[in-house]
Amino acid sequence: MNARKIPDIIIGRLPVYLRALQRMADMGLKTTSSQELGEHVGISAAQIRKDISQFGEFGKQGTGYSIEYLIGQLREILKVDRIWDVIVVGAGDMGHAVANYQGFQDRGFHIVAIFDNDKEKVGQVIGNFKVEDTESMSERVKEMGVKVAMLAVPATAAQQVADQLMQAGVRAFLNYAPISLAVPGNVKVQYIDPSIHLQRMTYYL
Amino acid sequence: MNARKIPDIIIGRLPVYLRALQRMADMGLKTTSSQELGEHVGISAAQIRKDISQFGEFGKQGTGYSIEYLIGQLREILKVDRIWDVIVVGAGDMGHAVANYQGFQDRGFHIVAIFDNDKEKVGQVIGNFKVEDTESMSERVKEMGVKVAMLAVPATAAQQVADQLMQAGVRAFLNYAPISLAVPGNVKVQYIDPSIHLQRMTYYL
């Protein structure tokens, strides 16, 4: 089932399904249907059935999907049935916000360190962390085997920091810097730039 | 040129082009080509040419595009050749971070107010703003004619707040709450959920 290549666009929707399912589970629901799930996430029922069926036959005709079971399957598919160690680079306002954000813990991620190149900030305490110097970053990333990084550095520094981290083994970036990163095909990047997101909507106003 | 319907997916790429172009302009460059721009944003040159040509013939053969002119055109297309008033709802950690973020000013957006329903937080000062009570939110939104809102409220409150704001005339939401919003076709939503973005990458690790 995992044999053929699954399109990125489908992988991109799975976390949304997972989030909605976890919400349903929190509300005590036991089963749902593609119809109901679709209404929650704003996607057609057929689309959801097709997406899910790429990975196996998880539903039951007449009944729908067991929420708990489907959550387990999606978590396994997305590899968030484990906890990923994540580092944050940049201890500015955005770095602070990200480091203090409490929404990662339950969803497969755990921040293990924060770095900055500003000597003024090194040593400063953010939440449970002490800001570390970027000079030791490569070494620390390697020793901890970190594969995921969040970039909260200025645009001018982002590519350079990303290059350094890729060298040290990082393969996935959540980039808060307002710039596109150049990365090889085996490295993934997701972008968060509020202005970009806003500009995607004003056209329609 | 604006006659036929432009696909959402193209509109979604334009802000990325715009950001890269503004960066080039800041570096003092005068012209660029679809080839060069494509390398910066990680999109094929043909794709970029086709996207841009949906709106007119802005380039010149042999030379490429005038960066300044193309910026002007894109800003006009995306309607960020003006400043949009934006409100922030939710004065928690995320609300603070968003309100203090300095990256909106130059890119078409201006935060005009922050609201929270927690009486403890009302009156509190964040940056240049005093947190206002959500009870007066609808009225304030109407009187200011605000069309764009950023939601930094708990997931449990997001839909209700969105409904209230739509009633008051808001047509575009940047939703930081980890939940999908149900909105009619004439209202746009963009989602920022760091966990979702991270979960879109772990599949490939």
Next chain:
DNA sequence: TGCACTTGTACCGAATTGTACAAAATCTGG
């Protein structure tokens, strides 16, 4: 048993992307 519900998938049309090239503008070397 018969009915209502729901999945998984085959099929098809729409949307999206890639390829290729004519035409225009610029550059180069003498």
Next chain:
DNA sequence: CCAGATTTTGTACAATTCGGTACAAGTGCA
């Protein structure tokens, strides 16, 4: 100053990807 080489756009055409429709078949229930 000019001829040929080079660069680059905009678009026609082809290939691929994606999403919607429809339905056979399984399930549960009255």
